[in-house]
Amino acid sequence: MLPISPTLPVSIPDLEEIVALRHHLHQNPELSGLENETSQTLQSFLQRYQPDEIVKELGGTGFAAIFQGKEPKAGPTVLFRAELDALPILEQNEFAYTSIQKGVSHKCGHDGHMATLVGLASILHQQPLTQGQVVLLYQPAEENGAGAWAVLQTPAFQKIAPDYVFALHNLPPLPMGQVLVRSDAFAAASVGLKVQLHGKESHAAEPENGLNPGEGMSELIQAFNALVRDQHHFQDLTLLNVVHARLGDVAFGTNPGFATVMATLRAFEQDDLNKLKSLAIEAVKLVAHKYDLKYDFEWVEEFPATRNSAEATAFVEQAAQDLGMDVIRAAKPVRWSEDFGHFTHRYNGAYFGLGSGPDRPQLHHADYDFPDELIPVGAALFYRIAESILNP
Ligand SMILES: [Zn+2]
Numbered sequence: 001m002l003p004i005s006p007t008l009p010v011s012i013p014d015l016e017e018i019v020a021l022r023h024h025l026h027q028n029p030e031l032s033g034l035e036n037e038t039s040q041t042l043q044s045f046l047q048r049y050q051p052d053e054i055v056k057e058l059g060g061t062g063f064a065a066i067f068q069g070k071e072p073k074a075g076p077t078v079l080f081r082a083e084l085d086a087l088p089i090l091e092q093n094e095f096a097y098t099s100i101q102k103g104v105s106h107k108c109g110h111d112g113h114m115a116t117l118v119g120l121a122s123i124l125h126q127q128p129l130t131q132g133q134v135v136l137l138y139q140p141a142e143e144n145g146a147g148a149w150a151v152l153q154t155p156a157f158q159k160i161a162p163d164y165v166f167a168l169h170n171l172p173p174l175p176m177g178q179v180l181v182r183s184d185a186f187a188a189a190s191v192g193l194k195v196q197l198h199g200k201e202s203h204a205a206e207p208e209n210g211l212n213p214g215e216g217m218s219e220l221i222q223a224f225n226a227l228v229r230d231q232h233h234f235q236d237l238t239l240l241n242v243v244h245a246r247l248g249d250v251a252f253g254t255n256p257g258f259a260t261v262m263a264t265l266r267a268f269e270q271d272d273l274n275k276l277k278s279l280a281i282e283a284v285k286l287v288a289h290k291y292d293l294k295y296d297f298e299w300v301e302e303f304p305a306t307r308n309s310a311e312a313t314a315f316v317e318q319a320a321q322d323l324g325m326d327v328i329r330a331a332k333p334v335r336w337s338e339d340f341g342h343f344t345h346r347y348n349g350a351y352f353g354l355g356s357g358p359d360r361p362q363l364h365h366a367d368y369d370f371p372d373e374l375i376p377v378g379a380a381l382f383y384r385i386a387e388s389i390l391n392p
């Protein structure tokens with residue numbers, strides 16, 4: 001049995017099996033939208049806790065396990081979310097449960113978040129709450145920003161209609177078990193931009209018969225970078241990062257006829273992101289016009305800012321304090337984006353950080369792994385939040 005803090009007023013008798021489940025999920029990761037086995041494994045495992053209902057096919061592979069209180073109609077519905085997906089990263093860890101899917105691995109700790117919700121199910125099974133119901137939502141495709149939106153479009157999910165929504169993310173390098181909260185904006189909004197510039201291909205010996213978009217492409221990259229150099233156009237931190245560029249195909253005999261530039265735009269304030277989006281498209285139009293190129297563009301992987309309600313944030317903060325955990329309030333939102341913002345946009349909710357240790361590799365790094373000792377801590381914190389709302 002793993003150590004569980006004596007201050008946690010709950011026990012998870014099958015914690016060792018839940019840790020083994022986490023290792024199994026880690027060893028068998030699946031990419032965004034393809035989490036069929038992961039979803040099946042969890043649904044089977046959760047049967048032992050006799051959920052009152054399992055709602056399947058939420059936004060694809062997603063599902064919800066519902067645990068009713070003794071008087072389910074008498075109280076609100078409180079939802080906790082975990083993510084099902086792994087990342088297209090080759091794992092650089094050597095342990096008994098190293099990923100067996102080459103080039104795919106759990107580098108964001110979603111395996112740990114899933115196990116944390118299983119831990120919560122274990123506690124709920126032993127200590128059911130008085131009123132209302134608790135929904136454990138396993139959401140697909142968080143990493144590409146598609147999953148939360150897809151779940152929200154599903155009529156079966158709309159019927160669940162949660163009154164409160166919560167999710168946590170493990171955060172290295174914060175101290176193990178430290179809780180990071182923030183009322184209002186917690187995580188930045190972001191969106192990907194894919195621009196195609198179209199010229200005309202020709203033989204490399206006859207460039208005058210073609211139209212090479214190379215000069216336009218390099219000018220566009222510089223123009224993009226210039227957009228965020230001066231921050232005084234924006235209310236708060238606003239970023240644009242060119243993440244990929246390509247000029248034609250690899251062939252010395254060909255004068256290329258197309259170019260691709262991809263960038264990630266990011267802001268704490270939605271107004272800033274909207275402004276940056278229109279400035280970026282202006283820059284594309286100017287460059288295309290100057291070099292006589294045709295263009296098209298596409299917005300991809302759009303994440304709204306994750307905004308927390310003051311009420312839900314207070315529940316998290318109070319629950320953490322009740323458990324004797326260290327709580328800090330973030331002065332600024334975190335820079336990365338998170339599709340849980342779609343839920344907090346629609347429902348009263350809060351997303352918060354749970355420290356996963358100062359010596360841990362950063363999220364999305366090839367040698368990252370979720371710390372098992374955080375599973376009971378996260379589960380107890382979620383349970384305490386549910387208790388404070390549903391055990392009046
Ligand atoms: Zn991630």
Ligand SMILES: [Zn+2]
Pocket residue numbers: 083108109110142169
């Ligand atoms: Zn993540």
